[in-house]
Amino acid sequence: MTETPAVPRKEASARVAVIMVAAGQGTRLGYGIPKAEAPIAEHSMLETALLSADSFLRRDDVQLVAVLPPERGEFQQLIENFAREHGHHLAVTHGGATRTESVLNGLVLAPDAEFVLVHDAARPLASAVLFERVLTSLEAGSEATIPGIKVADTIKRISTTAEVAETVNRDELRAIQTPQGFQRVALQEAYVATQSWTDAEREAATDEAMLFEMQGRPVQVIEGEQRALKVTTAHDLQVVRFLASEEQ
């Protein structure tokens, strides 16, 4: 294992910060290395996510904050070189034990941003167009905007003994994706409010939008993308590799 450079590397000062969370272990994928390093064609998952959002990340008013797994010095070097070659304005920090901690570590590097877009490296095919749509919604005045897609299957709520309790109205459901966009000040306020929460409440918040919901603040849902699916299991990785190969 190579030595990992000290963090934080530098503060972001652009109007828009993209916090790319890539510090998860990927236990459910079971690849043996952090999920963001798993290969998709000739790139790692994180590089693929950066390439998919490339034209957005090249904007002069956008700063990229990559939240990387600690003690993965070679991977960090790879990402720093990649960002330099592609004209992405990169700051690097390391992740914590939970996704929430990782996002907070990233937020520390974006103290002056007006807007923050939090994105999962585990959604490596989310397009630059999707990032633009989320930002446009924030610029129009939304405090919090998240992409979501309609649910294709019939959804049933079940009992503890796996008996059907009810069929849920699909029209009211959306499968939520990232990038999730926020006015930076509002996101920081939402995080401050979680300091009085129990650990269980904090763990129940699987995305940033939940912090807003639990505080009764509005969250706007816009149309997501099928291609922005999340790699959680080995099957998801196969699907993403197939989609990526179709595009080459």
Ligand SMILES: Nc1ccn([C@@H]2O[C@H](COP(=O)(O)OP(=O)(O)OP(=O)(O)O)[C@@H](O)[C@H]2O)c(=O)n1
């Ligand atoms: N402590 C953590 C946990 C997650 N993430 C990131 O949050 C995104 C969504 O998390 P998930 O897919 O659940 O990743 P893992 O935590 O790696 O997955 P698992 O629960 O299977 O270990 C991923 O891009 C992941 O790298 C992170 O930066 N820091």
Ligand SMILES: C[C@](O)(CO)[C@H](O)COP(=O)(O)O
């Ligand atoms: C943030 C997220 O991608 C929205 O769908 C999702 O909640 C993260 O998934 P996790 O498995 O709970 O980390």
